[in-house]
Amino acid sequence: MHKLLEVKNLKKYFETKNGLLHAVDGVNFYINEGETLGVVGESGCGKSTLGRVVIRLLDATDGRIIFNGQDITNLKDKRAMRKEMQIIFQDPFSSLNPRMSVSQIIEEPLRIHQLCNSDTEMKSRVSELMDTVGLASRLADSYPHELDGGRRQRIGIARALALNPKFIVCDEPVSALDVSIQAQILNLMMDLQEELNFTYMFITHDLSVVKHISDEIMVMYLGVMVEKCNADELFEHTLHPYSKALLSVIPEPTIRKTKERTLLQGEITSPINPKPGCRFAARCVYAKELCSQVTPELEEIMPEHYVACHYVKEINGL
Amino acid sequence: MNDKDKPLLSVRNLTIHYITDNGVVKAVNDISFDLAKGETMGLVGETGAGKTTTALGIMNLIPNPPGKIINGEILVDGKNILEFNKYQTRKYRGNVASMIFQDPMTALNPILTVGEQIAEVSRYHNKLSKAESYVKAAEMLELVGIPSERINEYPHQFSGGMKQRVVIAIALACNPQLLLADEPTTALDVTIQAQVLALMGDLIKKYGTSMVLITHDLGVVTEICDRVAIMYAGQIVETGDLEAVYEHTKHPYTKGLFGSLPRISDKTSRLNPIDGLMPDPTNLPNGCPFHPRCPDKMPECESRVPANTEIEPGHFVRCLLYE
Numbered sequence: 001m002h003k004l005l006e007v008k009n010l011k012k013y014f015e016t017k018n019g020l021l022h023a024v025d026g027v028n029f030y031i032n033e034g035e036t037l038g039v040v041g042e043s044g045c046g047k048s049t050l051g052r053v054v055i056r057l058l059d060a061t062d063g064r065i066i067f068n069g070q071d072i073t074n075l076k077d078k079r080a081m082r083k084e085m086q087i088i089f090q091d092p093f094s095s096l097n098p099r100m101s102v103s104q105i106i107e108e109p110l111r112i113h114q115l116c117n118s119d120t121e122m123k124s125r126v127s128e129l130m131d132t133v134g135l136a137s138r139l140a141d142s143y144p145h146e147l148d149g150g151r152r153q154r155i156g157i158a159r160a161l162a163l164n165p166k167f168i169v170c171d172e173p174v175s176a177l178d179v180s181i182q183a184q185i186l187n188l189m190m191d192l193q194e195e196l197n198f199t200y201m202f203i204t205h206d207l208s209v210v211k212h213i214s215d216e217i218m219v220m221y222l223g224v225m226v227e228k229c230n231a232d233e234l235f236e237h238t239l240h241p242y243s244k245a246l247l248s249v250i251p252e253p254t255i256r257k258t259k260e261r262t263l264l265q266g267e268i269t270s271p272i273n274p275k276p277g278c279r280f281a282a283r284c285v286y287a288k289e290l291c292s293q294v295t296p297e298l299e300e301i302m303p304e305h306y307v308a309c310h311y312v313k314e315i316n317g318l
Numbered sequence: 319m320n321d322k323d324k325p326l327l328s329v330r331n332l333t334i335h336y337i338t339d340n341g342v343v344k345a346v347n348d349i350s351f352d353l354a355k356g357e358t359m360g361l362v363g364e365t366g367a368g369k370t371t372t373a374l375g376i377m378n379l380i381p382n383p384p385g386k387i388i389n390g391e392i393l394v395d396g397k398n399i400l401e402f403n404k405y406q407t408r409k410y411r412g413n414v415a416s417m418i419f420q421d422p423m424t425a426l427n428p429i430l431t432v433g434e435q436i437a438e439v440s441r442y443h444n445k446l447s448k449a450e451s452y453v454k455a456a457e458m459l460e461l462v463g464i465p466s467e468r469i470n471e472y473p474h475q476f477s478g479g480m481k482q483r484v485v486i487a488i489a490l491a492c493n494p495q496l497l498l499a500d501e502p503t504t505a506l507d508v509t510i511q512a513q514v515l516a517l518m519g520d521l522i523k524k525y526g527t528s529m530v531l532i533t534h535d536l537g538v539v540t541e542i543c544d545r546v547a548i549m550y551a552g553q554i555v556e557t558g559d560l561e562a563v564y565e566h567t568k569h570p571y572t573k574g575l576f577g578s579l580p581r582i583s584d585k586t587s588r589l590n591p592i593d594g595l596m597p598d599p600t601n602l603p604n605g606c607p608f609h610p611r612c613p614d615k616m617p618e619c620e621s622r623v624p625a626n627t628e629i630e631p632g633h634f635v636r637c638l639l640y641e
Binding site for chain 2: 042149186187190205207209212245249253254255261
């Protein structure tokens with residue numbers, strides 16, 4: 001398998017009044033071409049920041065980003081790279097320019113990269129894109145405020161597809177949508193992936209969505225990766241105590257199953273000047289002395305299943 | 319009928335419209351349901367289905383204009399709250415019925431301490447003195463799991479989950495008989511959502527409060543509700559106890575909702591969403607409002623509004639297929 005994107009020890013710190021905010025703190029992963037990596041975590045865990053650093057919307061503090069064999073961490077001329085890497089934003093209401101019509105929004109990337117030689121070519125490309133994402137061509141001259149959330153998100157997708165990218169970061173693309181529309185958009189994204197061989201990095205807080213769409217899943221907590229493995233594997237053999245707790249509290253729309261839930265005490269702590277040791281120690285039921293002193297490293301506990309926890313073997317009886 | 323069987327809340331043929339310059343928004347159209355004492359009902363639907371308008375109606379909080387209750391009655395303990403005068407309404411809100419709003423970030427007053435916001439409710443309704451009301455507020459804070467030392471802090475000093483706990487404390491301060499919770503956990507992370515739902519479940523059990531839980535999440539309903547009502551375009555299309563609606567789903571819209579949900583437990587590779595979009599509430603289709611999106615549409619659906627049909631005891635469906 002060809003590794004399309006590889007990230008090594010990536011860090012992103014923000015300077016704030018109260019100290020250094022460790023939004024992303026030493027993350028390593030790779031994504032194979034044509035696959036989907038799901039990134040899950042609660043608000044404030046750094047998943048959106050990670051998505052933005054990876055496509056260079058934000059500059060990394062440390063670490064390396066290798067895309068298609070090229071190190072893009074400090075690339076000056078980003079134009080060629082942008083053509084290959086696109087993003088779909090979370091909020092279809094604020095990510096579209098209200099003063100541009102649907103066709104203008106989709107045209108903009110084509111114009112900037114001078115991909116069309118004539119206006120007719122541009123028009124036909126735009127209508128082709130609108131067709132691909134399921135927008136009726138009569139909407140070409142409408143403005144975003146005239147459309148509902150689902151249609152707006154389709155515009156965002158069409159805009160991301162316009163340049164035929166290889167890699168798309170999807171930052172909570174369905175969170176703002178109703179379930180019936182969410183399902184339409186998820187199906188669309190999966191169909192497009194099959195057809196055009198896209199590679200997705202799919203950021204979400206919704207575990208059912210991420211399981212549905214991903215090949216691999218990585219669970220983040222306060223800027224660090226705590227568990228990463230195949231999507232089905234994560235749900236069958238959940239190893240990290242945080243992932244376990246996260247999975248146990250998803251409300252499922254079935255009434256037959258009664259499951260054991262682990263209610264976490266407390267809330268996600270501040271990522272500003274974090275103390276050494278495991279970031280999750282304060283909320284972890286298994287935490288011992290070592291946890292608050294030494295930061296656990298990511299280890300391959302089972303084949304292709306990585307966990308960062310000192311006591312993962314004892315907890316799971318391995 | 320003895321007192322125990324009498325429903326606490328009985329909504330009869332409630333119709334609420336918003337009269338705007340761009341037409342009449344038919345938000346709630348002829349809905350009826352009962353809620354027994356101590357019972358919890360989930361009200362589920364997508365954006366614009368009329369869930370929040372229904373709750374505001376029950377609180378008698380519909381902004382007028384543009385909102386108008388066209389028809390129907392809302393009986394709480396046998397009294398029609400829509401006929402209350404101003405004074406009676408003030409006594410009713412917060413005391414008999416109270417509401418938890420969706421967004422804890424905007425539901426609290428940023429320039430009052432949380433203690434004051436909890437205390438003012440019992441000061442008004444229970445005529446407590448200032449000192450007494452603060453003692454009560456401290457008790458309420460402890461009850462929802464916040465140390466009472468934080469009583470003099472302001473909302474911005476609390477996290478989202480903590481703010482929602484404060485909102486719950488305010489709603490429960492006068493021990494209301496009826497609680498309307500409008501998407502109480504939607505703005506929260508899953509681990510915090512689980513904490514808040516567990517807390518609400520414990521409290522309503524402890525005080526025997528009846529609750530209407532508004533949500534768009536069919537998963538949340540199973541955590542806490544006894545019964546569920548599915549709303550679409552201002553109508554309740556299916557209602558029954560959890561088992562009836564989740565295991566013997568009848569209405570095509572409800573089936574569509576379940577088909578749209580990605581589930582952890584099974585491995586379907588493709589979702590089965592409902593085609594099309596919610597109808598515009600200013601321009602609802604004739605007949606059954608769901609017919610333009612319905613996979614089981616019959617010619618009759620375009621002209622006749624289906625009646626609420628009881629297909630098995632306690633399980634009601636509004637669909638011509640089952641009439």
